[in-house]
Amino acid sequence: MAVYRIVEVGDEVLREKAVYVAKLGPHIEKLLDNMRDTMYANQGVGLAAPQIGVSKRVIVVDVGDGLVELINPVIAEAKGTQIDNEGCLSIPGMVGEVMRAEHVNVKGLDRTGNETEIEASGFFARALQHEIDHLDGILFIDKAKNLKKI
Structure with a gap:
């Protein structure tokens, strides 16, 4: 598959609400494959389609327990709070x-196209x-405190 350039802060696509995926097929499978390859090539733990310039509601995540691919994900329930440092492939050098x-x-x-439900805690939930x-269109810097360069 292909490794794409990561779109960085300042690009308009990162601030847009991504488009709902109405139809699945080979184009979405290829997108998922390319997102996976791009995430791994950049040593990331997650990647959203807008980060490669594609305004679609598609994400991939791997925090070390295997690849998770989600199309049109929504948070159905959220409980508790945690505070931790975050970074982002689209905002290099900042935490x-x-x-x-x-x-x-x-x-x-x-x-x-099968419905899936994931229960996650800790780093995976983050x-x-x-x-x-x-x-x-929300970036971690919109929510972060104590931003610093690394």
């Missing part, structure tokens, strides 16, 4: 403390929330 839910229930579609924020 900041972000408050997120400790536990989330996320619903969406897998690459075959990564899902971060990527879903991208789909709504």
Whole structure:
């Protein structure tokens, strides 16, 4: 597959609400494959389609427990709070403390169009929330405190 250039802060696509995916097929499967390859090539733990310049509601996440692919993901439930440092492939060299839910229930579609539901806690929950924020044009720097260069 292909490794795409990561779109960086300042590009308008990162601030747009991504488009709902109404029809699945080979084009979405290829997008998921390219997003996976791009995320791994850049040593990321998550990637949203807008980060490669594609305004679609698609994310990939791998926090070390295997690849998760979600189309049209939504946070159905969020509980608790956690504060930790975050960074972003689209904002290289910056980190900041972000408050997120400790536990989330996320619903969406897998690459075959089957409905899927994920219960996540801790770092996995944080990564899902971060990527879903991208789909709504929200960057971690919008929520971060104590931003600093690394």
